[in-house]
Amino acid sequence: MKISALDLKKQIAPIRRELDLAIKGVIDDTGFILGPGVGKFEKDIAKYCAAKYAVGVSNGTDALSLSLLALGIKSGEGVICPAFTYYATAGAIAAIGARPVFADIDKETYNISIESVEKILLKQHKFKLKAVIPVHLYGQCADMSGILRLARKYKLRVIEDAAQSFGAEYRGKKAGTLGDCGAVSFYPAKNLGAFGDAGAVLTNNRAVNEKLRILRNQGNKNQYFHSLLGRNNRMDTFQAVVLGVKLKYLDAWNKQRQEVAGYFNKHLSYLAVKLPFTAPYSTHIYHQYVLRVPGSNKGLLGYLRAKGIDSRVFYPLPLHLQKCFKYLGYKKGDFPEAEKASRQTLTLPIDPNLTGEEKDYIIQQVRDGSQVKAKLSPKRGHL
Ligand SMILES: Cc1ncc(COP(=O)(O)O)c(C=O)c1O
Structure with a gap:
């Protein structure tokens, strides 16, 4: 797929x-x-x-x-x-x-x-x-x-x-x-x-x-x-x-994105990957659905892409380490959380029009491609 x-x-x-x-x-x-x-x-x-x-x-x-x-x-x-x-x-x-x-x-x-x-x-x-x-x-x-x-x-x-x-x-x-x-x-x-x-x-x-x-x-x-x-x-x-024209549909599309994210959250919650966190002061309209993989995103990213899932890394190199900003004088280690996020995060497709079959396929591939830490609960572990 x-x-x-x-x-x-x-x-x-x-x-x-x-x-x-x-x-x-x-x-x-x-x-x-x-x-x-x-x-x-x-x-x-x-x-x-x-x-x-x-x-x-x-x-x-x-x-x-x-x-x-x-x-x-x-x-x-x-x-x-x-x-x-x-x-x-x-x-x-x-x-x-x-x-x-x-x-x-x-x-x-x-x-x-x-x-x-x-x-x-x-x-x-x-x-x-x-x-x-x-x-x-x-x-x-x-x-x-x-x-x-x-x-x-x-x-x-x-x-x-x-x-x-x-x-x-x-x-x-x-x-x-x-x-x-x-x-x-x-x-x-x-x-x-x-x-x-x-x-x-x-x-x-x-x-x-x-x-x-x-x-x-x-x-x-x-x-x-x-x-x-x-x-x-x-x-x-x-x-x-x-x-x-599109503005009239925006709230409905954002709601659909929230529903897709909710579905992913529910079915991926038992894995070693960290799910998106929504702060209590904000709503989340899931422009991107971002997972954090302990260690490195590389393995899971490669796995998902090989399975036909358009997973991406936003952003693989933080700005203080970009060549164009070298003149500002920053170095590796200056912003540890930014650097860690670049190494560990990846996205899943969050198209509001994903079908049930596509969502389940994504969940299955994330499950297969990541380290399952906790035991699968029979309720949550199966789609
Ligand atoms: C966080 C952020 N800032 C600024 C921009 C720039 O927007 P544009 O591509 O419309 O110039 C983007 C767009 O990709 C963005 O994601």
């Missing part, structure tokens, strides 16, 4: 007519750049997230860079982010000339460790620390009360990287609405995915919203009058209307 990590064809098929009509509408209207579909989608996601403003942009990476620029972060200033996240979190900091300052992660949630951030803040640095980017990794929120407490104490701006968690909630508030800005990615494989690149910034601050709109559109305040050094980071109207 072959099981891909995500089958977008299955997601698209039942809503194909709606999508075709939305795309046709853009062609008929010819409002390809910042057309009416973009404004409508911005209103829809602001409402969905109960945020005052949402600004549609070109992708999640630009959503992060634009947020930093809109909040006044300057070249050479330090921005704290986790060492264990997708490259773009730190890449977006470096792209505006600021300096990524890495923190370790919490070993249960894989999100930024508050203790590690505080340690950084207590140290002397040659540069000013101006902001922190907690990443809501894999679909659950970082410990935002800890982050916001430190941000208040040390006067830091907070930009949430909600690229993987659009729709997740931290104590009843949507991911991306707790800090100064929330950056979202609509990369096609995200829980809410476009038909190409797209992203958005959420904010409750009117001045930041206005600045973001100018920055994303070549610094134009009025056409051909440039009040800021802006960029071409606009959201494409085609993407906005596709996302507008």
Whole structure:
């Protein structure tokens, strides 16, 4: 059996007519750049997230860079982010000339460790620390009360990287609405995915919203009058209307992901692998379903892949050890939990459309491929 990590064809098929009509509408209207579909989608996601403003942009990476620029972060200033996240979190900091300052992660949630951030803040640095980017990794929120407490104490701006968690909630508030800005990615494989690149910034601050709109559109305040050094980071109207259709289904798809995760949790709980942990302050929308294998992920990863299961490692090398960030001067051993997570974690396919047969096949292969520690209980050990 072959099981891909995500089958977008299955997601698209039942809503194909709606999508075709939305795309046709853009062609008929010819409002390809910042057309009416973009404004409508911005209103829809602001409402969905109960945020005052949402600004549609070109992708999640630009959503992060634009947020930093809109909040006044300057070249050479330090921005704290986790060492264990997708490259773009730190890449977006470096792209505006600021300096990524890495923190370790919490070993249960894989999100930024508050203790590690505080340690950084207590140290002397040659540069000013101006902001922190907690990443809501894999679909659950970082410990935002800890982050916001430190941000208040040390006067830091907070930009949430909600690229993987659009729709997740931290104590009843949507991911991306707790800090100064929330950056979202609509990369096609995200829980809410476009038909190409797209992203958005959420904010409750009117001045930041206005600045973001100018920055994303070549610094134009009025056409051909440039009040800021802006960029071409606009959201494409085609993407906005596709996302507008899909948004209506997002909660149902996230619920299906939670059900798949619940099924895996139930049937894998007796194995030596560590199951995903959901912190009490957050919901989990399972952008990824991540297992931790004691020792190393290599054996189980190879086994599952050989059995046709599209298991992956997000991320095999933490950011402080990446060649591109060598200039920052970090070394192996600086962030032990990030390094351990890179060695030990792997994903299982968490497609909302997995069939019962596919889910059971995955469970069987994880069972066969991992060390069974505890005795199988007759109830839980058989599907
Ligand atoms: C944690 C994280 N941050 C940022 C991004 C960047 O988003 P995009 O690919 O839309 O630029 C991603 C997307 O993969 C991500 O997973």
